[in-house]
Amino acid sequence: MTKLIYNRRKFLGTAAMTGAALASPAYLRRAHAAGGEVNIWTYNNFVPEDFKKQFEDETGIKVNIRLVDDQGKQFNLLVAEATNPTVDIVTVAGHRFLQFIDSELLAPLDTGRLANWGNINPVFSESDWSTIKDSKWGAPILSGMEVLAYNTDLVSPDEARTWDTLFSDKYAGQTAYVLQDMLSIVMLKMGYDGNMVAYLDNPDEAARIVGEARDFLISNKSKVRKYYDGGAEVQQMFVNQDIALACAWNGPIAALMSDGFPVGMSIPQEGSYGFVYTYNIVNNAPNADNAYTFLDAILGSGEIGAEMSRASGFISTYKDAAQHLTDAERAATSFPEEELANMQFFRAEANEMKYKLVDPAVEEIKAA
Structure with a gap:
């Protein structure tokens, strides 16, 4: 060393x-x-x-x-x-x-x-x-983020530049994500504040935005293979070639890359959270x-x-x-710097309001 x-x-x-x-x-x-x-x-x-x-x-x-x-x-x-x-x-x-x-x-x-x-x-x-x-x-030292992970034998780097690919017909039945995490990203993809800080003084608008993201995920429910819970689970789905794409934390995907598995990751142009x-x-x-x-x-x-x-x-x-x-x-x-520029970071100011809306929305998506 x-x-x-x-x-x-x-x-x-x-x-x-x-x-x-x-x-x-x-x-x-x-x-x-x-x-x-x-x-x-x-x-x-x-x-x-x-x-x-x-x-x-x-x-x-x-x-x-x-x-x-x-x-x-x-x-x-x-x-x-x-x-x-x-x-x-x-x-x-x-x-x-x-x-x-x-x-x-x-x-x-x-x-x-x-x-x-x-x-x-x-x-x-x-x-x-x-x-x-x-x-x-605090002095920032290390970061973790939600990425678009993809099998590099099946998905091109250009396709991995947008979250739209995760919801495309081409990869229907070959995608996975943590539902609660995906709600925040869908809100960001739609141009909203997925942290909900911007709506602290307007809870009705916050409810409308969460509802819009919920409805989007319900309308695309048939395309997702699985709502998963943990990093080991998404790793296994990639290894088994059950999926071609996933929204995942970078850590489990980095481990697969280090092991030589054909997987890559990107921060899509619409942004992500970390x-x-x-x-x-x-x-x-x-x-x-x-x-x-x-x-x-x-x-x-x-x-x-x-x-x-x-x-x-x-x-x-x-x-x-x-x-x-x-x-x-x-x-x-x-x-790359151009991808890092797309990053947003989780904030806590609106968490109480956010999760009072997001948690029921998650259950509604699962039940749909």
């Missing part, structure tokens, strides 16, 4: 903007003398081991990682610690921000303390989900300065982002991460 960061001079010189940055050997000695550490709750493979080792060697800051596997569990752990957290950095998905922010568990992120903030693709760092209450709350994992500074973090030092360092190069993507299977948010991936890895974990 290649060394992930860069030479010592560049590592120490990337972020001289504040006392939290990797400013000078003298600062690093002070941090170490203070018993420097940073405590992180994150998912498996989100902190590359080579990066962790070099960061600790160069800064004297010990990185303590506690693995988490669920957003709800992480929230509950943080609530239990209240105003005296033992953690400095947590890993929150962008569409869960409101729950953490409203409970005063996160501190607004001071991007001025991150010299490497500009290394993040603005598709992720400047999207509408990323600013709440006039503040940033989520972003972010590193977040905890409110009242015991080692806030070291937390900013860590964040700035891990944002330091596309090579780090590529290793995070390679290890986790998620898509890197770093501008030049794809340059450090093989052709096969790039195909499975990155998208």
Whole structure:
């Protein structure tokens, strides 16, 4: 495995903007003398081991990682610690921000303390989900998204550029999707806000839009082979050649691609939805300065982002991460800029209203 960061001079010189940055050997000695550490709750493979080792060697800051596997569990752990957290950095998905922010568990992120903030693709760092209450709350690191997955032996790349192909007569009986996910995408395909945030003050319009999407899916029900539930199920349908097309999360499809199965994925021109994992500074973090030092360092190069993507299977948010991936890895974990521009991100502001409408619509489609 290649060394992930860069030479010592560049590592120490990337972020001289504040006392939290990797400013000078003298600062690093002070941090170490203070018993420097940073405590992180994150998912498996989100902190590359080579990066962790070099960061600790160069800064004297010990990185303590506690693995988490669920957003709800992480929230509950943080609530239990209240105003005296033992953690400095947590890993929150962008569409869960409101729950953490409203409970005063996160501190607004001071991007001025991150010299490497500009290394993040603005598709992720400047999207509408990323600013709440006039503040940033996390540094985007990895992303997952709903894609149009297709058997490359049967479906052409041109056909995969539009969701219309999923509902075409040509592939009738050879398609699959998660019904609840598809409702949001159909709303987006129709030109509406599938997050429903735009209709918070107009619930009648929200109900009309969900009804329109419901009716579209009912009218195309005969063309879908199966409404599936999980990633393993859609993988098996592709392997068995039961389907030629599916709306799926990129992770299971990337795994098939890595195994050499003839499947590809696209973000169609009408758009799709995704989520972003972010590193977040905890409110009242015991080692806030070291937390900013860590964040700035891990944002330091596309090579780090590529290793995070390679290890986790998620898509890197770093501008030049794809340059450090093989052709096969790039195909499975990155998208062209023109496709990324079609992305929308899940937001939580209207979830209560949305799912009061969407959940009954799902049952109505199934019963039709």
